[in-house]
Amino acid sequence: MKPFDVYPINPINIVKANGSTVWDAEGNAYLDLYGGHAVISIGHTHPRYVQRITEQLNRIGFYSNSVEIPIQRELARLLGEVSGKVDYDLFLCNSGAEANENALKLASFYNKRKKVIAFSKSFHGRTSLAVAATDNPSIVAPINETENVIFLPFNDEDALKEAFSAHGKEISSVIIESIQGVGGIREASVAFLQLIRSLCDQYNAVFIADEVQCGYGRTGSFYAQDYSGVDADIYTMAKGMGNGFPIGAISISPKFKASHGSLGTTFGGNHLACAAALAVLEVIRQDRLMENANAVGQYLIDELKRIEEIVEVRGRGLMIGIELPASLAHVKKDLLLKNRIFTGEAKPNVIRLLPALNITKQHADQFLSALKEHIKAAVAV
Numbered sequence: 001m002k003p004f005d006v007y008p009i010n011p012i013n014i015v016k017a018n019g020s021t022v023w024d025a026e027g028n029a030y031l032d033l034y035g036g037h038a039v040i041s042i043g044h045t046h047p048r049y050v051q052r053i054t055e056q057l058n059r060i061g062f063y064s065n066s067v068e069i070p071i072q073r074e075l076a077r078l079l080g081e082v083s084g085k086v087d088y089d090l091f092l093c094n095s096g097a098e099a100n101e102n103a104l105k106l107a108s109f110y111n112k113r114k115k116v117i118a119f120s121k122s123f124h125g126r127t128s129l130a131v132a133a134t135d136n137p138s139i140v141a142p143i144n145e146t147e148n149v150i151f152l153p154f155n156d157e158d159a160l161k162e163a164f165s166a167h168g169k170e171i172s173s174v175i176i177e178s179i180q181g182v183g184g185i186r187e188a189s190v191a192f193l194q195l196i197r198s199l200c201d202q203y204n205a206v207f208i209a210d211e212v213q214c215g216y217g218r219t220g221s222f223y224a225q226d227y228s229g230v231d232a233d234i235y236t237m238a239k240g241m242g243n244g245f246p247i248g249a250i251s252i253s254p255k256f257k258a259s260h261g262s263l264g265t266t267f268g269g270n271h272l273a274c275a276a277a278l279a280v281l282e283v284i285r286q287d288r289l290m291e292n293a294n295a296v297g298q299y300l301i302d303e304l305k306r307i308e309e310i311v312e313v314r315g316r317g318l319m320i321g322i323e324l325p326a327s328l329a330h331v332k333k334d335l336l337l338k339n340r341i342f343t344g345e346a347k348p349n350v351i352r353l354l355p356a357l358n359i360t361k362q363h364a365d366q367f368l369s370a371l372k373e374h375i376k377a378a379v380a381v
């Protein structure tokens, strides 16, 4: 047996990691500004994280949701505090797709409706409903196709108003990444998010903020959506939550009443996952990582905006998209192979920075000087 070949992979075998540095099997060090796709939030192998998980594993790693798991309550309390949503409830699962799946399902249980509004270039995951609400036909299998998802252009207020006036009573939920990740680091306007809020209120639809990539402190506030000044009814999260330990969750407004059996999972909320998530939140709070994300992120954005060859710099905090002209499309690969700097990408020609929230200004400078060198070399040709 061998792994099913679904990933285009870099021929690099990472065997060790610390903070924002990873090492390959030959001992070469790399600067990690990708965080394994926005997952590494507090840095690789953070001592507090390793300690918490190790201690938990030595006590008990797993028992199912058929017994009391006090560490879930501890996690819910801390997440409520750090996110500023103390009156929301927490449902724990294992991934971003599963979080979105549960959010869409809970919305439908709530208002007994079937239609979902999603937006162009959205990415919400690969399972049935999540992928149906994802704007990428190439990853939607025939069995995932449904008439229930209405795709609208991102940030188009008129289209949103029209959709509600045409189908308002059938719309169960609106799902949006306030900053689209896979879509190329595109930000929803404040007016658009506020309009979603008011239309959801008017039509009793549910506002779901997909914070799987943009959330968990990455943009300098706990939920990226916070910049709009309006609350979502459900926030979905995963990536940064466990710093690599698989865990996802939804934060649920008090207007939803829980009923036994409506949502459930075998692994979600297990002791070990909760210990990992608690360590992450403790470090985010104690080390003021949201402030750091804001400061280092703003520094990077300001410096990048000075480079005239860059088409556009988008994003907030440490979720940054650098759109390059087609002639500089090779730069991402050069950064990896020549400078040993991991970055992410989005099509076409967008470098995505999704580093740990505790990267330093020195890391930012290391990246900036490598980037400038490649741009200068390409322009000189």
Ligand SMILES: Cc1ncc(COP(=O)(O)O)c(C=O)c1O
Binding pocket: 095, 096, 097, 098, 100, 123, 124, 125, 126, 177, 181, 182, 210, 211, 212, 213, 214, 238, 239
């Ligand atoms: C915004 C967003 N939602 C959902 C997902 C799906 O998360 P997972 O891969 O954990 O299922 C992703 C993953 O990239 C994402 O970026």
